[in-house]
Amino acid sequence: MVAALKRPGLGRAALGGLLGFGFGYGLVVVLRLISGLPATQTAQTGYPQLIVGMITAAFGFLIGLGAFDYWFRWAAGAPTYPAELEHKAHGAHSWRDYFKFNTDHKVIGIQYICTTFVFFFIGGAMAMIMRTELAQPGTQIVEPGTFNSLFSAHAAIMIFVFVIPVFAGIANYVLPLMIGAPDMAFPRLNALSFWMLPIAGLLFVGSFLAPGGGFDAGWTGYAPLSTGAPLGQSFFNLGVQFAGASSVATALNFLVTIITMRAPGMNFWRLPLLVWANLSTSLLVVAATPFIAGVQFMVLFDRLLHTNFFQELNGGDVLSYQHIFWFYSHPAVYIMMLxxxxxxSEVISTHARKPIFGYRLMALALIGIIVLSYTVWAHHMFVSGMFAWLRIPMMITTLLIAVPTGIKIFSWLATLFGSKLHLRSTAMLFALGFIVTFTIGGISGVMLGMVPIDIHVSDTYFIVAHIHFVLFGGSVFTIFAGIYHWFPKMTGRMYDERLGRVHFWLTLVGMLGTFVPMHWIGMEGMPRRVADYSAQFGDWNLLISCFSFLLGAAQLIFLYNMIVSWKWGPLAGDNPWRARTIEWLVSSPPPIFNFDQIPRVVGGPYEYGVPGARHAILGPAEAEVGAAEPAVAGSAGTGPT
Amino acid sequence: MTRATLARLFAAIVVLTVVIAVPMTQIHWDGTQASSQADQIDTLLNVMIVLSSFVFAVVLVMLGYCIWKYRAKPGDESDGEPIHGNTKLEVAWTVIPTVIVLFGAIYSWIVLGDIETKAADALPVNVTAQQYKWTFNYPLPNGQSVSSNKLVVPSGRQLDLHLTSLDVIHSFWVPEWRIKRDLVPAGEGGNDIDNTVRVTPDRLGTYNVVCTELCGFGHATMRALVQVVPSDQFASWLAKQPRVKPQAGTATGSSTGSPSEYSNGSPTGGP
Known part of the structure; x- marks a missing residue:
């Protein structure tokens, strides 16, 4: 028992969390007593003893887990780090390793994906409760205050601990393999990034236990509603810090990995588009995320330290909250989409057996989107009472951002043209479904970009419809495409395509049935974020709720398919889709250090149909000469130990 | 692709555009039009529905055609044609959408200018929101004013609404008028908030002011009645209301909240 608490791991992490909380709580109490104040402070915007305690608990948890062990030794001047310890924390040798601090990007990728899907189902359950309440006008199962906490937590969880990090998880697994790297550039930082994520998620979920209930000012947390809200709001302010720090560290890691760790021959115009996409996303994350971290600190300081950033009666400026918040949160939409x-791009090219149409323009469109995305934030504020003229340039840039997005849609369609299209993979179904649903989300986005239309429909169910067409029909569809596409690579096993198809069609029908009518009731006059509504919208809401339950149930099929196939699915082989990118050249799952020899990249990633074309070659050069389809899979044995 | 296939695809796109756009523009999505601004906004929406239907039809037809035409036969494991791009096509689908969205931007800009033009005889009304109620205040020429918890307005005359919040952010929306604006709490100096919104009701009837900015647990039910009446009826209604003497410092019309009201509303909000 004592020995277990001395070893890095979840046991020591729990102890560290407890000790950390005790330290922070005690520190505040002692300092207050020294200052002659009451030991604790329980004004609803206060609770400094809890806030400081939660921060120190988080660090205690991370220290206990072993996240800082290496750095502490190094800082203390310890000459070497025992090799057997180092390798113990790298790669999964049993399922237990997934519950430890591990520096292997493949382990971290799976940790990310599984953790974020836990939060996906928690956030989804909240949506189910909300749809049950909204099935009829009036108040049935949750009080309006609780309802406000539910939609706030639903959004915060889905955005900060599902969509953003699940993409980081997929890229974590796939990206180093794709560029022929043995791991990420900073494996320990990578592991630390992951372990900050459950802390953020626990804070969001745990806020419901706080006195006064969970945070209820929406995920947007507009001041001054948020600066005066009960304690739960502080949980949100803190959770965003951990999710944000995790995001920024991962983005830096991706940038350095992509720039410095590409295999020989992998120049930028040979990068698979998934790598381009994560390069662009990371550029957005490192520059934009500090803004939301900063603005949530400002709210926390207003609440706790009586600063006056957003206290209008003391010289603060309410609207500046929205400007800073959206300066992150609009680019965040692209962080969740790119x-x-x-x-x-990977899925369509592979299953259409064709090169991506207009590869370079596809990459440049990503860069166009990230540049424009910094110039559109105030389109969320057309009715906010901000400086009126600012609406015009923001409208123009908002509409222009549809152009690079349109380029991507048209290029995917052109990729299908003249293809050998295979629909046998659920991944391809989700990728094609995405083209339809995301186009609808893009179209409603263009309408919202037009100031006169936005004045009417902003803050209505039209917005709810639009955001879900973009984040569900867009992001979540691509997440499912990615999970199905790389499931055989990650687990070495094949999922059940029949269940996959059922999952896809139920999800598509449930999604359209849930979110299409929301446009209509929004335009007709139903505001968003309401627990109760005018009786005229009752029938539509009942229909929406029914479809949303179908949508929710469909995700259970996915869960069942993933769990059962991971354990009992048939072996998948190294390259079940006959794809060209490097991750498919190694075994499934790949060896611990990915490659015996660093691959050499000799051509573009999508040269389907080009006679003799190769993307990359594994193994000694002379062995490959003249071989059309060499048996490269067997060359990837176990990694160096 | 042959010229005939191209023509058939184009025809399919046109047909689908019509099939989507015609019913979509026939439905009054935004509901009753009850202000002179509503018609222009709904027309803009309909123009966008037509353009969007075309774009959506292009995507659906091309997707459907490719799935129907190029689906691999069972057992066919060969690759597709190695087409890497087509500069003319890529320029086309960059330039055409740019032209469409710039047209949309200029059109919207013109509509915005029209719906926000101030009329000479506009009726000033001060709108004050607080958790969770609305107050409407009509300044009178003699320095007195009338206060009401429902918004009674004459038909056919522009309203010049001055918006103030006493606690958190609220938002003023009458769906039938298509006009919405946040009410932002501001301290002295006002933080340069644009707190004036204009609308010209032109249809008699009873409507609701709906709060559309999350303002706390009572947000969903924070509503007020709107009555649009003929102007002579409005004048007699106004004459019958009790007069309130405005307190010092609030005569400018930009704020109806007296200093004492500010201290009643919790500056930090929350339940």
């Missing part, structure tokens, strides 16, 4: 664009 990696999906990358996934769809």
């Amino acid at each position: 990696p999906g664009f990358g996934i769809v």
